[in-house]
Amino acid sequence: MSPSKLDIAKHKGEVLDLIMAWKRQEVPKQMEEVPLAQVKAFAHLAPEPLDFAGALTARPGASLIAEVKRASPSKGLIAHDWDPELIAETYARNGAAAISCLTDARFFQGKLAYLTAIKERLREIKQPLPVLRKDFIYHEYQVYEARMAGADALLLIVAVLSDRELRELYQLTTDLGMQALVEVHDEAELERALAIDAHIIGVNNRDLRTFQVDLENTARLRALIPAGKVVVGESGIRTPDDVRRMAEMGCDAILVGETFCKLPQQERAARVRSFVKAGRR
Numbered sequence: 001m002s003p004s005k006l007d008i009a010k011h012k013g014e015v016l017d018l019i020m021a022w023k024r025q026e027v028p029k030q031m032e033e034v035p036l037a038q039v040k041a042f043a044h045l046a047p048e049p050l051d052f053a054g055a056l057t058a059r060p061g062a063s064l065i066a067e068v069k070r071a072s073p074s075k076g077l078i079a080h081d082w083d084p085e086l087i088a089e090t091y092a093r094n095g096a097a098a099i100s101c102l103t104d105a106r107f108f109q110g111k112l113a114y115l116t117a118i119k120e121r122l123r124e125i126k127q128p129l130p131v132l133r134k135d136f137i138y139h140e141y142q143v144y145e146a147r148m149a150g151a152d153a154l155l156l157i158v159a160v161l162s163d164r165e166l167r168e169l170y171q172l173t174t175d176l177g178m179q180a181l182v183e184v185h186d187e188a189e190l191e192r193a194l195a196i197d198a199h200i201i202g203v204n205n206r207d208l209r210t211f212q213v214d215l216e217n218t219a220r221l222r223a224l225i226p227a228g229k230v231v232v233g234e235s236g237i238r239t240p241d242d243v244r245r246m247a248e249m250g251c252d253a254i255l256v257g258e259t260f261c262k263l264p265q266q267e268r269a270a271r272v273r274s275f276v277k278a279g280r281r
């Protein structure tokens with residue numbers, strides 16, 4: 001068992017709380033090392049953010065947000081063939097509309113430096129896709145950090161934020177020129193996302209409390225989301241048939257990590273292409 005893997009059965013229902021407890025002591029430590037004022041100053045020097053929602057809706061059907069994910073608390077190590085820049089390059093060359101990069105270190109073995117390196121690689125190969133910072137964001141520091149690293153968008157998980165935190169972090173993200181993917185898992189969370197008028201709504205098929213995956217979750221919640229929103233179906237998408245189901249439900253995009261990351265590099269491109277094709281309408 002890899003060090004980041006948690007005994008999900010033992011911690012049933014508590015994993016998200018464990019992660020947040022960890023974050024709440026990790027972020028203040030980081031703020032001692034690199035003060036907020038400094039991160040703010042660097043944030044203003046980063047290149048202009050790209051239009052994440054625009055990239056997801058440029059074509060009909062379900063566009064692909066492909067995730068660079070090394071490990072997860074439920075699976076432990078996923079990407080045995082780990083080269084984050086090469087993985088992102090493969091995604092970009094094979095039709096992904098945007099990239100998601102896990103930056104949490106403790107549970108996902110990610111880091112912010114991967115995001116910056118990926119942005120750089122995408123620039124070098126002239127495939128400048130928007131990149132999303134995937135982390136457990138609860139503090140303004142993390143929003144400025146995302147911008148400093150060159151993120152175009154970031155994830156806000158409704159389940160871990162108060163109404164006020166959600167509203168303030170969403171506003172700050174927008175003020176810095178980025179866009180927020182606002183993640184919900186049930187009706188009550190969706191209501192809270194709609195209350196702040198979130199434009200991009202992610203429906204997680206994985207319950208972050210139990211780690212159960214059910215694609216019907218997106219089907220159920222999709223029906224409650226008003227027209228004009230950008231809807232992203234997230235997690236547990238394994239086959240082109242799953243992709244077609246998500247597209248038929250009316251998802252503008254899907255978010256896929258594990259299915260691609262667990263493959264050896266030489267099999268990745270073909271799998272990505274098959275998902276891109278299955279999402280087209």
Ligand SMILES: O=P(O)(O)OC[C@@H](O)[C@@H](O)c1c[nH]c2ccccc12
Nearest residue numbers: 204234235236237255256257258259
């Ligand atoms: O690896 P999967 O099952 O394809 O899922 C990707 C993505 O949806 C998942 O990594 C995710 C969705 N929401 C999150 C919140 C935090 C960490 C991770 C996630």
